[in-house]
Amino acid sequence: MSIxxxxxxxxxxxxxxxxxREDRINxxxxxxxxxxxxxxxxxxLVGIIxxxxxxxxxxAGMVGFTIITLYFAVFFVVGTIIGDFLERKK
Incomplete structure (x- = not known):
């Protein structure tokens, strides 16, 4: 949860x-x-080894890593929404 x-x-x-505003879709x-x-x-690399x-x-590595990266990107995008809100409030 900390990550x-x-x-x-x-x-x-x-x-x-x-x-x-940030381009969140990008x-x-x-x-x-x-x-x-x-x-x-x-x-x-694993296939060669x-x-x-x-x-x-x-x-499987491509699919798994894409899902993990997208998972963390969603948290990042939600953070940009909160950051934009805080920026407008100052």
């Missing part, structure tokens, strides 16, 4: 410090792309 709170806090700081798109790329890289697993591990 989720850290993502929320970082989102709040990002939303408060950056003037104006943040989510970048998170999905990052998750896919890192998932493929990690999956292929343990050859019988190969493509199956790469596919």
């Amino acid at each position: 989720e709170l850290l993502a929320l806090l970082l989102g709040m700081i990002y939303g408060y410090i950056n003037p104006g 943040i989510l798109k970048k998170a999905v792309i990052f998750g896919i790329v890192v998932g493929i890289i990690l999956g292929l 343990f050859p019988p697993a190969g493509i199956l591990v790469a596919g």
Whole structure:
């Protein structure tokens, strides 16, 4: 739970410090792309180290890492919403 709170806090700081509203859809798109790329890289590395697993591990790694990255990106985006609200209140 502490990692989720850290993502929320970082989102709040990002939303408060950056003037104006953030492009939240763009943040989510970048998170999905990052998750896919890192998932493929990690999956292929495991596939090279343990050859019988190969493509199956790469596919599962891509899907799993994308879901995890998107999960934390949602906390970050909620934090930017709170940060924008606090910025308007000051």
